[in-house]
Amino acid sequence: MLQTSDPRNKNIKVYVNDGLYPRDEAKVSVFDSSVQGGDAVWEGLRVYPEGIVCLDKHLTRLHESAKTLAFTDIPSKAEIKKAIQMTLDANGMDNETHIRLTLTRGEKITSGMDPRLNQSGSCLIVLAEWKPLVYDNNSGIKVLSTSQRRNAPQYLDSKIHHNNLLNNIIAKIQANVAGKDAGLMLDDRSFVAELNGSNLFMVKNGKIYTPYAHACLPGITRSTVIELCKKSNIEIHEQDITLSQLYNADGVFATGTMGELTPVVEIDGREIPKGDSLQRKMLQLFSRNIRSYCETLA
Template identity: 80%
Template sequence: MLQQFDERNRDIKVFIKDKLHHRDEAKVSVFDSSVQGGDAVWEGLRVYPEGVVCLDKHLTRLHESAKTLAFVDIPSKKAIKEAIQKTLDANGMNDEVHIRLTLTRGEKITSGMDPRVNQNGSCLIVLAEWKPLVYDNSSGIKVISTSQRRNAPQFLDSKIHHANLLNNILAKIQANVAGKDAGLMLDERGFVAELNGSNIFMVKEGVIYTPYAHACLPGITRGTVIELCKENNIPIEEADLTLSQLYNADGVFATGTMGELTPIIEIDGRAILDKNELQQKIRSLFKNNIKGYCEKLT
């Protein structure tokens, strides 16, 4: 599904480093590490009237990713929340908003890979847009398995939520060429990892399964679904899953901040049922509880 331009976003204000700019003037230096090498970390946030869903968990992951990459001058959670609030207030936003929160290593004194030439501190970017959920969750999506594999820890640890997304983008390109909504990525062993932009779950004989987080990002929404299952005595297991198991599942769905819970109705041309009672229960539990996971900024 191709996202469309929303006219409400034509004059939005974007927070960069320490101030707000009109979107047409919102820029980073050509010497910024995000431009030089994709050297940045990011989070996708969803805004509801009740607040930002799972905000503290997102900021914790941002901090941990930045620490792993040895960033210096990492802004505090308090400072980041203040920047988010300023951005939302400037745009009059409080619902149906997606925030792309990015922290780069900052501007370099000269181009190069060495982080020691980053001597100007990190750069925080808060890009808030009016945006509906990325998928139509009433009709579901069709996906195709891709040749592009998801990174394993020996190549690049998926626990780092970094901005170097080329392997995911290549998988999305394959899905686009095939006329499908998303690419289903395997790990280096051939087991299912995740979609190019979201986690995946499978329902089979009364049990919910999701891939181990070896090569996939252990997403925030993924964690929420696991938590809801445990709280409601629904069997949930992490496992190595094959494509054959997904083809023959009672139900399959994707999870992510930008899409919430999305039924997957086709994988590699195989139809997947979307009327599974347990899958419907999980979606209902999520819908009824998601606002309880929201956190006010002030």
């Protein structure tokens, strides 16, 4: 499914480093680390009238990723919240909004890989757009298992929510070429990891399963689903899952901030049911409860 442009986004204001700029003027230097080497961290935030879903968890992950990469001059949560509030207010946004929050290592004094060349501090970007959920969650999505493996920790720890997304983009390209909505990525042992942009859950015999987060991002929506299951006495397990098990599931769904909960209706040409009663219950449970996870910026 290809996202479309919303005309309301033509004249949005974007926060970059020190203030708000019109969309056409919102830029970073060609010496910025995000340009030089994808050296940045990011979060996707979903805005409802009640607030931003799991805001503190997202800001904590941003901070932890930046610390792992040894960023300097990391803005505080209060500073980031102020920049988000300024951006939303400037655009009159309080619903149906997706925020791409990015923190780069900042501008270099000359091009190069060495972080010691970054001597101006980090650069915060708040890009808020009018944007519906990325997938049609009624129809579901069709996916293709790809040859591109998800990074294992010995190569690049997936717990770092970094901007170097080529691993995932290559998987998405393979799915695009095949006319599918997303690429399904395995880990280095050939167990299921995740889709190129979202986590996966499997329903089988009245239970819910999700892959271990060894080679995938343990997403915040993923953790919300696990929490809701436990609160509702729904049996849920983390375990290694093979493609064969996924093909023969009673239901499969993807989770992520941009799509929330999305049924997967086809994997590698195999039809996956989307009418399983437990899967329907889980999707409804999430829909009823997601706004209770919203947090205000105050």
